[in-house]
Amino acid sequence: MAEWVRFGISALFAAVGIFAFISAAVGAFRLDYVLSRMHATALADTVGIGAIAISAAIAAGVDFVTLKLLFSAAAMVLTSPVSTHMLAELEYRTGDELYKHVKFKVGKKWERLK
Template identity: 45%
Template sequence: MSEWIRFWVVAVLLCIGVICYAVEVVGIFRFGYVLNRMHASGIGDTMGLLFIVLSLMIASGLNLNTLKILLLIIFMWLTSPTSTHFLSMVEMRTNPHLDRYVSRRKAP
């Protein structure tokens, strides 16, 4: 019986993770500009990965793989904002038509 309880917990967490990824993909198509699409892609990078990996941790029990999966979460949560920041920097530096999408304040 306890195995089935664990199975349903894993199933719910996995479904939440997959739904997060589906929302991310829908958002990629619904938004119209790169800096808006980054907002959508942040959902999957944080919550989708967290829930799927959490379900795997519960399914596999406590062993060395759990520690490695935890390391994966920590690494992805550190690197995903960094790469998004770099991408937005590329967009700000190289798009000549930036004023159509972004309203920038003049420097005083």
């Protein structure tokens, strides 16, 4: 019975990870603006890899492999948002289409500048 519970939880985390990867892949090809595409692909690296690593760790049990897996997943979750942040900074500083897609705060209202 305990084996099936462990299998179920592991499969649940793996399904979440696979859904994150599929939505990131679809978003990278179908979205229009570059910041939207970055928002989609950042999801793949953090949520996707984290969920699949947790699922593999639960399926493997208490072993030395689990420690290595969690450590590599932690390194990935730590560094991937930094790379997305740098790309978004570059786009913010040098992008031409920023004003068409982003709303800014004018006084008390958020509105899209022309």
